[in-house]
Structures are given as C-alpha cells and as structure tokens.
Amino acid sequence: xxxxxxxxxxxxxxxxxxxxxxxxxxxxxxxxxxxxxxxxxxxxxxxxxxxxxxxxxxxxxxxxxxxxxxxxxxxxxxxxxxxxxxxxxxxxxxxxxxxxxxxxxxxxxxxxxxxxxxxxxxxxxxxxxxxxxxxxxxxxxxxxxxxxxx
Amino acid sequence: xxxxxxxxxxxxxxxxxxxxxxxxxxxxxxxxxxxxxxxxxxxxxxxxxxxxxxxxxxxxxxxxxxxxxxxxxxxxxxxxxxxxxxxxxxxxxxxxxxxxxxxxxxxxxxxxxxxxxxxxxxxxxxxxxxxxxxxxxxxx
Numbered sequence: 001x002x003x004x005x006x007x008x009x010x011x012x013x014x015x016x017x018x019x020x021x022x023x024x025x026x027x028x029x030x031x032x033x034x035x036x037x038x039x040x041x042x043x044x045x046x047x048x049x050x051x052x053x054x055x056x057x058x059x060x061x062x063x064x065x066x067x068x069x070x071x072x073x074x075x076x077x078x079x080x081x082x083x084x085x086x087x088x089x090x091x092x093x094x095x096x097x098x099x100x101x102x103x104x105x106x107x108x109x110x111x112x113x114x115x116x117x118x119x120x121x122x123x124x125x126x127x128x129x130x131x132x133x134x135x136x137x138x139x140x141x142x143x144x145x146x147x148x149x150x
Numbered sequence: 151x152x153x154x155x156x157x158x159x160x161x162x163x164x165x166x167x168x169x170x171x172x173x174x175x176x177x178x179x180x181x182x183x184x185x186x187x188x189x190x191x192x193x194x195x196x197x198x199x200x201x202x203x204x205x206x207x208x209x210x211x212x213x214x215x216x217x218x219x220x221x222x223x224x225x226x227x228x229x230x231x232x233x234x235x236x237x238x239x240x241x242x243x244x245x246x247x248x249x250x251x252x253x254x255x256x257x258x259x260x261x262x263x264x265x266x267x268x269x270x271x272x273x274x275x276x277x278x279x280x281x282x283x284x285x286x287x288x289x290x
Contacts, residue, residue, distance in 0.1 A: 032189055041220075054224070071189070
C-alpha cells in the first residue's frame with residue numbers, strides 16, 4: 001500500500017515478536033474455501049458424515065487455516081516486512097471447527113543474508129492458537145525481504 | 151432403493167508408489183484473488199498478482215478432478231513447500247503428483263505425496279511434499 005513505510009531486511013530484528021488479532025472461523029469461510037479450492041472433501045462439507053467421525057463435526061480445510069493466519073499476521077507486521085513467501089514448513093496439529101476463534105503468535109527466528117546482494121531471507125516461526133490456547137497449526141515461513149539500497 | 155450406486159473410494163491399500171498423476175488445469179482469475187482476499191482479509195497491492203498461497207490451495211481441489219476415485223483422507227498432517235515463481239492473473243496451472251512414502255500405522259496409514267504445480271509454459275511454479283493420514287479399507 002502506498003503511504004506505508006518500507007521495511008527493509010536491516011530493519012527486522014532477530015527475535016522480534018508479533019501477535020495477531022483473533023478471527024472466528026465461520027461456516028461461510030469453509031464453504032467459500034471449498035468453492036475456491038475445489039476441495040469438497042467430506043471432512044469440510046458433509047455435516048452428517050462428520051457427526052460420526054473422529055472430529056464430531058465439519059472441520060476447516062488445513063490450508064484455509066494457513067491462509068487465514070497469513071492474513072491475520074499481515075495485519076500486525078509493519079509495512080512489507082514479511083515479503084513474498086519463499087518456503088513453508090507446516091504441521092496441522094488439531095482441527096479448527098466452525099465457531100473457533102484463532103489468532104497467530106509469531107517470532108523472527110532467523111535472518112540469512114544469502115547470496116543475493118539486494119535481498120535477504122527471514123524465517124518466521126508461527127503458531128496458530130484457538131480460544132482454548134491449544135496450538136492447532138504451527139510451522140515456519142521463509143520470506144525474501146529487500147535490503148536497504150546503498 | 152435397490153441397486154443404489156456405490157461411491158468408489160481409494161484406501162491406503164490402493165495407493166501405488168511412484169505413479170505420476172497429472173490433474174486437469176485451471177486458469178487463475180481476479181475472482182480467485184477477490185474470494186481469497188475476502189477470506190484472508192488481505193489487501194492485494196498489485197491487481198494482476200495472484201497471492202502465493204492460491205496455487206497451493208487450488209492444487210488440492212485439482213486432485214479431485216483426476217480420473218480415479220478419491221482417496222479417503224482422514225487428516226492432512228503437514229507439508230513442506232517451496233514457492234519458485236510468482237503466478238499472475240491469466241496463468242493456467244495444473245498439478246503433477248506421486249506417492250513417495252507409504253507407512254502403515256495402527257489406525258490408517260501415512261502417505262507422503264510429492265507435488266509440483268506447473269504453469270502453461272511447463273515451468274514449475276511451486277513444489278513440495280504433503281503428508282496425509284489415509285484410512286485403511288474397512289473389513290468386508
């Protein structure tokens with residue numbers, strides 16, 4: 001967005017922490033995501049089938065949770081500090097059900113200068129927690145961030 | 151009703167190792183970006199850019215469009231993924247995958263799938279490995 005300060009690789013501190021706002025995951029989110037992705041697995045779309053399942057109810061697509069947390073964290077990270085994604089390592093630890101409220105806790109875990117002279121790579125550790133404080137997803141993301149022009 | 155159709159499904163036992171499976175393709179549009187933006191509350195800065203996570207998300211749906219019954223996935227356990235090339239509105243992506251690991255567990259089995267997403271030029275735009283918990287065939 002124009003008007004936002006540009007954040008360069010040099011401005012991001014190792015160990016910097018971010019906590020996102022919360023967001024309640026709704027049935028509408030799951031229906032829209034099923035339509036967008038084309039993933040109509042019964043886990044996400046068949047309420048009757050899921051009553052008898054391990055989870056007891058429909059659950060959000062894992063990648064929907066991943067997408068929502070990305071949007072949530074973008075709201076609290078200054079400027080463009082978290083640049084384009086280069087890599088993700090991710091674990092789905094527990095279900096996100098309709099009505100659950102999730103938020104993200106994140107920390108800059110590594111800064112690598114790498115081979116490029118115009119950009120570095122930062123690694124952000126992320127945990128997605130529900131309203132009971134249970135970690136439902138966690139992992140790390142690598143981002144390419146521009147270096148301050150000389 | 152007698153003779154009702156039985157939905158065919160694939161179970162852990164049916165998964166074959168190292169057999170490449172290619173999906174049909176889908177063209178990425180501004181509508182995909184808008185829907186994704188409404189879910190994630192994200193604000194695209196460049197209207198022609200496709201958010202990085204969209205091709206990954208859409209590849210899971212493309213996997214349902216191959217000419218074989220769906221795999222009974224109990225849970226998506228995790229994945230490792232690399233974003234190699236940005237995609238733009240108008241790009242047409244498809245996915246190619248194969249199973250590289252099968253590990254039987256007490257309840258179901260773990261399947262690791264290697265997946266690449268290609269654009270209309272045949273370039274790999276994203277790729278990685280996904281770990282799924284798959285149901286075993288229920289006893290007859």
